[in-house]
Amino acid sequence: xxxxxxxxxxxxxxxxxxxxxxxxxxxxxxxxxxxxxxxxxxxxxxxxxxxxxxxxxxxxxxxxxxxxxxxxxxxxxxxxxxxxxxxxxxxxxxxxxxxxxxxxxxxxxxxxxxxxxxxxxxxxxxxxxxxxxxxxxxxxxxxxxxxxxxxxxxxxxxxxxxxxxxxxxxxxxxxxxxxxxxxxxxxxxxxxxxxxxxxxxxxxxxxxxxxxxxxxxxxxxxxxxxxxxxxxxxxxxxxxxxxxxxxxxxxxxxxxxxxxxxxxxxxxxxxxxxxxxxxxxxxxxxxxxxxxxxxxxxxxxxxxxxxxxxxxxxxxxxxxxxxxxxxxxxxxxxxxxxxxxxxxxxxxxxxxxxxxxxxxxxxxxxxxxxxxxxxxxxxxxxxxxxxxxxxxxxxxxxxxxxxxxxxxxxxxxxxxxxxxxxxxxxxxxxxxxxxxxxxxxxxxxx
Numbered sequence: 001x002x003x004x005x006x007x008x009x010x011x012x013x014x015x016x017x018x019x020x021x022x023x024x025x026x027x028x029x030x031x032x033x034x035x036x037x038x039x040x041x042x043x044x045x046x047x048x049x050x051x052x053x054x055x056x057x058x059x060x061x062x063x064x065x066x067x068x069x070x071x072x073x074x075x076x077x078x079x080x081x082x083x084x085x086x087x088x089x090x091x092x093x094x095x096x097x098x099x100x101x102x103x104x105x106x107x108x109x110x111x112x113x114x115x116x117x118x119x120x121x122x123x124x125x126x127x128x129x130x131x132x133x134x135x136x137x138x139x140x141x142x143x144x145x146x147x148x149x150x151x152x153x154x155x156x157x158x159x160x161x162x163x164x165x166x167x168x169x170x171x172x173x174x175x176x177x178x179x180x181x182x183x184x185x186x187x188x189x190x191x192x193x194x195x196x197x198x199x200x201x202x203x204x205x206x207x208x209x210x211x212x213x214x215x216x217x218x219x220x221x222x223x224x225x226x227x228x229x230x231x232x233x234x235x236x237x238x239x240x241x242x243x244x245x246x247x248x249x250x251x252x253x254x255x256x257x258x259x260x261x262x263x264x265x266x267x268x269x270x271x272x273x274x275x276x277x278x279x280x281x282x283x284x285x286x287x288x289x290x291x292x293x294x295x296x297x298x299x300x301x302x303x304x305x306x307x308x309x310x311x312x313x314x315x316x317x318x319x320x321x322x323x324x325x326x327x328x329x330x331x332x333x334x335x336x337x338x339x340x341x342x343x344x345x346x347x348x349x350x351x352x353x354x355x356x357x358x359x360x361x362x363x364x365x366x367x368x369x370x371x372x373x374x375x376x377x378x379x380x381x382x383x384x385x386x387x388x389x390x391x392x393x394x395x396x397x398x399x400x401x402x403x404x405x406x407x408x409x410x411x412x413x414x415x416x417x418x419x420x421x422x423x424x425x426x427x428x429x430x431x432x433x434x435x436x437x438x439x440x441x442x443x444x445x446x
Contacts, residue, residue, distance in 0.1 A: 001013070001025060001309075001335065001337075001338060002027075002335070002337060002338035002341050004025075005025060005026070005027040005335060005338040005342075006027075006338065006341065006342060006343065010028055010322035010323070010324070011026060011027040011028040011031075011322075011338075011342065011344065012024065012025070012026040012027075012028055012031060012320065012322055012324050013025045013026075014324065017168070017169075018168050018169060019169060021169070022327070022330050023330070023331045023332075023333065024320075024324060024326060024330060024331070024332045024333070025309075025333050025334075025335055025338075026320070026322075026324075026332070026333070026334055026335065027334070027335045027338040027339045027342055027345075028320075028321075028322050029339070029345065029377075029379045029380045030320075030321040030322065030379075031320045031321055031322055031324070031334070032334045032339075032379045032380075032382055032386065033321075033379035033386070033387075034320055034321050035312055035320075035332060035334060036334070036378075036379065036382065036385065036386045036387035036388075036389065037379070037386060037387035037388070039318060040387050040388055040389075041315075042314055042315055042316055042318050043312035043313070043314060043315075043332060044065045044312060044313060044315055045062075045063055045064060045065050045069075045312065045313070046312065046313020046314070046315060046329070046331070047313065047329075048170070048313050048329075048331050049063070049311055049312070049313060049331070050063055050064070051170070052161065052164045052165060052170070053161055055157075055161065055187060055188075055191050056157045056158070056161050056191055056194065056240065057237065057240060057241060057244070058233065058236065058237035058240070059233075059234065059237050060072070060237035060238055060240055060241030061073060061076065061238070061241050062241050062244065062245070063237075063241075072238065073388075073389075073392075075223075075224060075227065076220070076392055077392055079220055079223050080392045080393065080396070085132075085220075086396075088132065088219075089132055089396055089399070089400070090399070092128055092131045092132055093128060093399070093400050093403050093404075094403065096124060096127050096128055096131075096141065097124075097403060097404060097407045098407070100124070100127070100141040100142065101120070101124050101141060101404070101407070101408070102407060102408075102411065103143070104120065104141065104143060105408065105411070105412050105442045106411075106412075106442075106444075107143065108441075108442040109412060109442040109443055109444045112441065113441075114417045114439050114440065114441055115439070115440055115441075115442065116437035116438060116439060116440075117255065117258060117414060117437075117438045117439075117440040118251070118255045118433070118434050118437045118438040119145075119437055120141070121250075121251040121254050121255055121404075122151075122247060122248075122251040123140040123141040123145070123151075124141050124251070124404070125246060125247045125248075125250050125251040126138060126140055126151060126243070126247045127139065127140055127141050128246065128400065129242060129243055129245075129246030129247050130243075131219070132219060132220065132246065133219060133220045133221055133239070133242040133243070133246060134201050134205065134219050134220070134221045134239065134242075135205070135219035135221065135222060136201055136204075136219075138150070138151075149193060149197075150193060150194065150197040152190075152193075153189075153190040153191075153192075153193030153194050153197075154190070154194050154243065154247075156186060156187070156190035157187060157190040157191050157194055158244070158248070158429050158430050158431070159429050160183050160184075160186060160187040160190065161187070161429075161430065162428070162429035162430050163183065194240060195236055195240070198235075198236040198239040198240055199232060199236055201221070201239060202221070202225070202232060202235045202236060202239065205221055205222060205225060206225060209222060209225055209226055220242065221235070221238070221239065224238060244430070244431075245391075245393060246393070248306065248430070248431040249306040249307065249397065249431055250306075250397050250400055250401055252304070252306040252431050252432045252433065253297065253300065253301050253304075253306050253397075253401060254401055254404060254405075255433075255434055255438050256300055256301075256303070256304035256424075256432070256434075257296070257297055257300040257301075257401070257405070258408075258414045258438075258440075259416060259424055259434075259438065260299075260300050260303070260304075260353045261296070261300075261409075261414075262413075262414060262415060262416050263353070264353050267296055267353065267355060268409075270292050270296075270355070271292060271293050271296060271405065271409060272409060272410075273292075274290055274291070274292045274293055275290070275293075275405075275406050275409060275410050276410075278290060278406075287399060287402035287403050287406055288399075290402050290405075290406065291359070291370075291371045291372065291373050292355060292359070292371055293402050293405055293406070294358075294373055294398060294402065295355035295356070295357075295358035295359050295371075295373055296355040297398065297401055297402070297405070298355075298358050298375075298381075298383075299353060299354060299355045299357065299358060300353070301340075301383045302340040302346070302381065302383070303340050303341070303353065304337075304340075304426070304432055305336040305337055305340060305383045305432070306383070306431050306432055307336065307383070307385075307430070307431055307432075308335070308336060308337035308428045308431075308432050309333050309334070309335045309336065309337060309428065310333065310334060310336070310382075310385065311331050311332065311333040311334075312331070312332050312333075313329065313330070313331050313332065314326045314327070314328055314329065314330050314332060315328065315329075316328050334382060336381075336382050336383050337428070339380070339381070339382065340381075340383075345380055358373060358374055358375070358376075359371045359372065359373060359374065360372055360374050378390060410445075411444065411445060412442050412443060412444060412445060413442070413443040413445060414440050414442060415440060415441045415442070415443055416438070416439070416440055417439040417440055417441045418439060424438060
């Protein structure tokens with residue numbers, strides 16, 4: 001699809017599917033701005049997307065429109081901007097990093113074992129999101145690396161929901177669901193496991209809040225429930241949405257980041273230089289000022305965006321800025337993966353992993369000043385979405401990722417350990433993955 005969009009004069013492609021169905025894909029920044037901002041009211045989570053994802057996401061923030069979406073967005077936006085939540089996140093991330101992630105990597109380095117680093121990062125992110133969002137510690141990142149039923153159910157549910165979008169026609173998966181057969185039977189079992197876990201969390205949290213005269217917890221679920229929104233199904237949808245947002249995106253971004261850094265020694269050297277320069281700073285002041293690392297993460301997500309393609313549905317007839325006619329009811333997808341590989345947007349060197357494309361130096365001509373980060377507009381780089389639905393957790397995600405990069409790279413080298421002649425295989429579910437995991441050896445730095 002990236003090649004097709006790259007070869008299209010307008011970076012837009014109309015896919016003709018069986019039975020007269022159309023689907024529009026675009027990697028054109030003007031179209032993306034039109035869809036995500038200026039004509040936001042036309043491009044919604046329409047019936048096609050809501051129906052396909054409803055078993056897992058229900059009426060959570062990623063699968064709803066109108067008043068329900070506004071209400072969830074408003075509460076989440078308020079909570080994400082509180083200082084107390086930021087401090088709580090800093091504490092959670094640092095505790096998980098120092099008491100769990102670093103010791104596991106240290107043991108792997110000493111024993112010369114091969115780790116699946118994708119699995120490790122997913123466990124790290126899952127422990128974090130559960131603590132931040134629900135005040136609950138699943139303790140997945142402990143030396144025994146326990147099998148967790150919920151995590152397996154969640155993984156299966158996301159994978160099967162993603163596969164629904166690839167069916168020739170929705171009637172096929174709907175028939176399988178009605179017959180409770182094959183992948184749809186597996187999905188039903190997986191979703192039951194996910195929702196059972198979420199409901200148990202909510203029940204315990206409600207009981208805890210009833211026993212206390214005032215709210216002492218900083219987690220997001222406590223704040224939602226204590227503001228009077230205690231409908232169990234609604235709260236369950238919110239819980240599942242937060243897990244999807246907090247676990248799968250940062251772990252995917254970090255997995256591909258460590259792979260790219262391992263292949264680019266000059267980038268690794270620049271990041272290490274920055275880490276060592278900032279080592280005297282307070283921990284979270286340190287990561288705030290890590291400009292080169294921020295650029296390297298942005299560049300990594302350009303090539304491997306955690307959400308590779310995202311879709312809306314037109315609720316009325318429309319025409320995109322490039323002249324493409326959109327009939328009411330047509331699914332329209334903007335394509336961050338293709339946009340990150342667009343020569344029109346990034347130039348002839350788009351295939352290079354080059355953090356410097358996000359940076360400029362201060363200082364007079366001929367002098368080397370310090371780096372400044374130069375962001376791209378979110379319609380050229382829609383990795384965190386854009387417009388009214390832009391990601392609320394963007395700042396928190398960067399804070400968490402930079403803290404992990406600083407903590408891991410200061411002490412260890414992450415060395416890929418694929419079999420001879422093999423490398424990572426990119427797979428796209430609702431979020432990106434390395435098929436079969438990311439095998440690595442950990443080496444202590446001198």
